[in-house]
Amino acid sequence: MGECNxxxxxxxxxxxxxxxxxxxxxxLEREDRFTCAGCWKCIEACxxxxxxxxxxxxxxRRGRLPDSFRMGVKYILDTGYAMPMRGVNAIRxxxxxxxxxxxxxxxxxxxxxxxxxx
Ligand code: SF4
Ligand code: SF4
Numbered sequence: 001m002g003e004c005n006x007x008x009x010x011x012x013x014x015x016x017x018x019x020x021x022x023x024x025x026x027x028l029e030r031e032d033r034f035t036c037a038g039c040w041k042c043i044e045a046c047x048x049x050x051x052x053x054x055x056x057x058x059x060x061r062r063g064r065l066p067d068s069f070r071m072g073v074k075y076i077l078d079t080g081y082a083m084p085m086r087g088v089n090a091i092r093x094x095x096x097x098x099x100x101x102x103x104x105x106x107x108x109x110x111x112x113x114x115x116x117x118x
Contacts, residue, residue, distance in 0.1 A: 002048030010042035010052055033059045034066050073115065080108040 011017045016035040033056050042052040065073070072082045079085070080103025089099040 002050060004050050005048055009045040013041040013045045034069055077112060
């Protein structure tokens, strides 16, 4: 793996960068690595062969989970869903769909027993 020369090629192909999340010459300088979609376009574009995706994932492992993600994990642990599901059955009914089956919290807790938020 080569060294970053700050050419900027990776940021021009990065969908997260295009959404305005990233800053700096390289996607490696992004503040929020949790918006990476894992598309690997940056790796294809990099003339130095930098494995940007792996570096991004390592930064995720070392960094603190952003609050928005923590909230999603908490919802999953509490309810089995990543977001509030209030009103979803009314919407489904409008489209002729049946109600969603409720997830049993004890099953979710068993499946995710090793997940820790701190
Ligand atoms: S494309 Fe590669 S060399 Fe260019 S800024 Fe990105 S990581 Fe650095
Ligand atoms: S793998 Fe992540 S950092 Fe690389 S281009 Fe895709 S979204 Fe951007």
